[in-house]
Amino acid sequence: MYQRQRDIHLPYGGSYQPGITRSTKSSAVFIFTGKSGEQYGYHDKKDDLGVYSYTGEGQTGDMTLSKGNLAILNHAREGRALHLFESLGHGKGHRYLDEFCCASYEWGEGLDKHGNKRRTIVFRLVPVSVNVQDEVKPDADNEEDEAVDMSLSAARKTALEASDTPEGDQNLVLKTVYARSKKVKRYVLLRADGTCESCGKPAPFYKVDGAPYLEPHHVNRLSDGGLDHPNFVGGVCPTCHREIHYGRDGSKKNEELRVAIMTKENALAKALQEAKRSKKSAVPT
Numbered sequence: 001m002y003q004r005q006r007d008i009h010l011p012y013g014g015s016y017q018p019g020i021t022r023s024t025k026s027s028a029v030f031i032f033t034g035k036s037g038e039q040y041g042y043h044d045k046k047d048d049l050g051v052y053s054y055t056g057e058g059q060t061g062d063m064t065l066s067k068g069n070l071a072i073l074n075h076a077r078e079g080r081a082l083h084l085f086e087s088l089g090h091g092k093g094h095r096y097l098d099e100f101c102c103a104s105y106e107w108g109e110g111l112d113k114h115g116n117k118r119r120t121i122v123f124r125l126v127p128v129s130v131n132v133q134d135e136v137k138p139d140a141d142n143e144e145d146e147a148v149d150m151s152l153s154a155a156r157k158t159a160l161e162a163s164d165t166p167e168g169d170q171n172l173v174l175k176t177v178y179a180r181s182k183k184v185k186r187y188v189l190l191r192a193d194g195t196c197e198s199c200g201k202p203a204p205f206y207k208v209d210g211a212p213y214l215e216p217h218h219v220n221r222l223s224d225g226g227l228d229h230p231n232f233v234g235g236v237c238p239t240c241h242r243e244i245h246y247g248r249d250g251s252k253k254n255e256e257l258r259v260a261i262m263t264k265e266n267a268l269a270k271a272l273q274e275a276k277r278s279k280k281s282a283v284p285t
Contacts, residue, residue: 001093002085004032008094020057022080027220029071029080030208041110049130051173052084052100056121058111063121065083072102073165074125076229079220082125100125103176104168124173136190138248149156152190153272156230159187163229167211177228185216191264192235198257199240215241219258234261 002008009016013024019032019042033044033054042055056069059193065073075082082102085094103124110120150158153218162183194203194212214235218228233255236244244250244257 001042001088001091001095002125004085018057018068020071027078028259029068029075029082030085031068031082032085032087033070033097035088036087039113041118043110049100049174050127051130052123053126054084054125055110055124056105056123058112060114060116060118062119065121069121069123074107075102076163076165076232077243078225079229079232081220084125096249098127099128101177102125102126102165103173104166106167109131114239123197124168126173126177130174138233150186150190152187152268155183155187155190156272159230162209181228184230184233187230188233188235189214191268193231195258196237196240197234197264198236198253201237204237204239212237217241217244217257219254219261225267231262231265232258 005016008014008030009021010027012028012030014021014030019037021030023030031054033042033052037044039061044052046052054072056063056072057067058064058069063069066200070079071080072082082100083101084097086097089093095193103126105121105123108122109117109121112118162180166176168213189211190196192214193203194214196203196214197216205213205215207213217234217236218232218242219234220232236257240253241256244254247253256271
């Protein structure tokens with residue numbers, strides 16, 4: 001059980017009042033749910049897989065994609081983990097539920113705290129502990145797409161687009177997360193190009209299909225279920241991967257990998273922008 005001000009906001013920062021708040025001292029967004037929110041038109045619920053339908057913030061008038069709602073929407077792009085807490089009642093503290101990723105959102109209709117009709121936002125939050133691959137049967141079209149050779153720039157564009165939180169049907173939530181993970185993994189391994197992004201050594205062996213064997217690692221969550229975004233996933237060899245998780249200097253190695261990924265991504269973005277400008281200037285007017 002956590003006391004919100006003492007255990008969450010004092011050590012990690014963020015505003016005490018809202019139901020959604022960015023930490024000012026860590027890469028996190030704290031979100032809160034509880035029965036008391038129903039008086040303001042918030043109706044949060046969980047399905048059998050633990051996927052939360054979480055109502056955005058805003059007590060009166062139409063909800064908007066701003067402030068806390070925008071923090072949820074852009075959490076992967078900003079490298080922030082979503083941590084969900086449930087209120088146990090006034091003065092009884094909060095229970096930590098899990099770390100989540102936002103798979104999609106939907107617009108709906110509801111009532112505000114004055115009973116007036118308004119537009120609402122419902123976010124679909126998937127626990128990072130859910131093994132999405134076990135829950136989703138891949139579509140044949142998606143599998144065929146995975147087999148198509150792509151350039152690094154095309155794979156990067158696809159991965160970045162997949163990392164943005166889409167507006168979508170709640171029935172497609174797990175498929176959305178699955179597809180995002182596959183596209184980011186494909187790009188990250190292309191970016192690594194057979195070389196561990198941590199130690200700089202070649203992959204230890206080749207797979208049956210001839211591809212060098214490297215493993216994706218999420219630098220913002222050591223249990224590897226976190227943010228599927230190219231800026232926060234590295235392609236590493238098994239030895240480095242295990243050292244990051246279990247080694248004495250794992251945290252240091254993880255931070256070094258984070259810096260290496262951002263350096264590489266910044267260089268790639270700059271190179272692609274320059275190539276685009278050069279191509280544009282070469283077109284006769």
